[in-house]
Amino acid sequence: MPATGRFVPKAGWVSRVWVGDEYVVRLSSGKYRDAYRHEALVVELLAGSEVPHARHLAHGDGPDGPWYISERLPGRSLHEAWPAADSDTRQAIIESLGAALRALHRVPVPAGLLPPWLADAFAGEPWPAFHPPVVSETLQQVEAARRLPGHDTRLLTDVADWVQERLALFASDEPVLVHGDLHGSNVIVDEGRVTGLVDFAEALAQPADVELDTILRWCAKAGEFPPTPDGRGLDESTLRQVPGWLHGAYPELFERENLRERLNFYDMYVELALYAHHPEPDIREAAQHRIARLLSGHNHLEGLVW
Template sequence: MDDRSAPSVDEPLLRRTLAAVGLPATGRFFPKGGWASRAWVGDEYVVRLSNGQARDAYGHEAEVVALLAGSDVPHARHIAHGAGPDGSWYVSERLPGRTLHDVWPHADVHTRHTIVESLGAALRALHRVPVPAQLTPPWLADALAGGSWPAYHPPVVSATLEQVEAARRSPGHDARLLGDVAVWIRERLPLFTADDPVLVHGDLHGSNVMVDHGRVTGLIDFAEALAQPADAELDTILRWCARAWEFPPTPCGRGLDASGLVEVPGWLRGAYPELFDREHLRTRLNFYDIYVELAIYAHHPDIEVRNMAHDRIARLLLGHNHLDGLTLLSATPDTASG
């Protein structure tokens, strides 16, 4: 990032937020967009202002970051958070480097491999952090209780059947399909009964990983972090690898080329093998996938998106989804049973 091209602190929203924190309104900040917030990246701090969709997302993030204190998880130190006339805000330290999304297209194969190895180490450290078993973002708790759905991931194993019932209450639903889904879920729920929940980031893709000189300097944006089985982390990661175009950094941006992410699952398995070495892994990943698609089918406001979720659910019941293209998984003995 070339700070000489960045604007001075002349944005009123930014100035008011810095004043609320007690930080001087000096220096240069680079504006950055996002899906759920506006951000300004300065020399020392990053200031984010929420769009208000997710209740207490920043309070939850601050709680999660506090859990990381003293751990080996690379992350941005929390400075302050609060709410004001402009909405909720969160201030953290600035991490060195740029997002993985920005770095990846220009990195050579060796650098990409090194980045993924570093990511594997960061994830292993994250999943070892002691976590309250019921840790759930407030906005997600609201959604599970019947409120609005600002996001459709991460998966919540215990709430999967609830999404079938929610879909049954939606107009024009496919009753036969949902009946088959309910049976499919009940048959596979026992796979999760012995799991110990760990701290899962829940939204790990290129825009939420900071990289500098071929290593991960921080995992960012813990607004969706929760306690779930460790391999639930793979749901978003592998979805990103297979359908990278669905993960642009901003609503008007472009995602990466999925062909450039083909090696990522294999590299990640080499760096963090225990994340993948689960019995019935493919079936478990399909279970996480059906949760996400059910939530979309039940709650998304766009009927065309709901129809796409319907078709993906139907394919998944036949054992097919975006994971088919990942050779690392398609070769496992569990594939046919998923």
Template sequence: MTRAAAVGDGPPLDPVLLRILEAAGLPATGRFVPKAGWVSTAWVGDAVVVRLNTDERFRDAYRHEARVVDLLAGSEVPHARHLAHGDGPDGPWAVSERLPGRSLYDAWPTAGLRTRRSTIESLGSALRALHRVAAPADLMPPWLTGALSGGPWPAFHPPVVGATLRQVEAARRQPDHDPRLLADVDAWVRERLALFAADPPVLVHGDLHGSNLIVDRGRVTGLIDFAEAVAQPADVELDTILRWCARAREFPPTPDARGLDETTLAEVPGWLHGAYPELFEREHLRERLNFYDMYGELSLAAHHPLPDGRAAARVRVARLLSGHNHLDGLAW
């Protein structure tokens, strides 16, 4: 996806990377390793990480991320300092400091049991600190704000409790929708909205899985990629984490890669529970998690561009109405 290369003894730097470094006021020195992603291209240097947004639907992602990282200043949340961002001839770009370690996705397969456990316990501490950070109640990525207002829908997470009924209505506008199913879903959602009435919104990452955690020697050195951070109930965080544990193969770092083996993540919910028990202590937690899952499936049923994708989402919606989903059999 990129022509990036190293300086010094290696080939010259990618011209795109050179333009970003110049715009950021940074020297074009050191070694940079290219990395692909879902919606961006990255160059990992000795001291900084440079990213280029390659998906027009997320043009404001780095601006939102910079705002969120500013909120983290002075907190105990492990994260990378945001150094610069802007728009250039090649697209939106951002530069942040490089954290020690590598992604949990890369580190997990060869890590021993003790290292895996201490890593997840460190994640629990990081999440507790994150959920204590003061954030505006209306904090939301610009692309998600636009989608909820009727614009293009570029992604299907994170859950937004107050917008769930809007997803029911959006699903009804699809020509292949199931009227009876959506009538049942509408009633199901209305019956459960009261579960969230007293929840204070807190800062949640919104997309935590193996590729968005940097780890080193059994500890989390940084949560990364805050492009989807929102102000929502704290246990929204569990929606992605437990889905990742149950269906890890669906969370590869790039579209052409493969996610982790779910069996290696079986202990993660229990370790996280031990490190951050209050995240799991909400009354009616299973119903709340089912609600978050329903939001995601409704979004797919309403906005997935392919008929087969919408049909598969409707099957999962029907299964949720009967009380079953990916959480079945997961020790959480």
């Protein structure tokens, strides 16, 4: 890297970031084991594809923690650009996002691709995050919840039956490369188009419509997706047309049979992971209430139109 140049520091949820004219430097807290190594592997898979992304330059471990250097993409995050954009520009951005996702889901992916930190969580280590959904691990989250002191036995019995009844929905799925955490902070845009998808620390091999879990959650509950822990999310009312615009640009993503039930299943996985593994009792209690609502057919997807 050059010894001179201007770098602007930015905060994040897990990493500290320095944005330069040509390069972006990230320094991780180390909470997500081998996250940068995993991201470098995924970005290597994107080489030669039509997926807009930041080229990986180097990564490693230093005395201050894991670090990652990539090229600087033109533009700024969708979260930053969205409030001032007019409706036509917003639609163009989401249509460009649809094209980027279609290209991503066509990239050949190794069978069973999984972030190392998530594999650790499945093996019994602490959970640093509770998404993206992993269909094959859903019943295991029910069993993990059953090991909680004071768990709701009847609720979890109903959940286990609910999950078993729906596993057949995924029997014929072909896993694709899924970003796993797509929302306003992980999409870079410039002049009404997506210049890059960033932060592939949660990328994995899953059904393509797993991508919709975070996207639609972001549209319905944007306040829960600020760029930093002390920041503010976007105004949810400005995101109402996003699902419809995305459907128009990438209709295949929405054309799976029983899509609503599949999306409910992904939501159930996330709530189960929170209920079984989150360290804060009030968060676990809130997840339990949302699980009960899901069993009765209600969740954040109500009111979303695509």
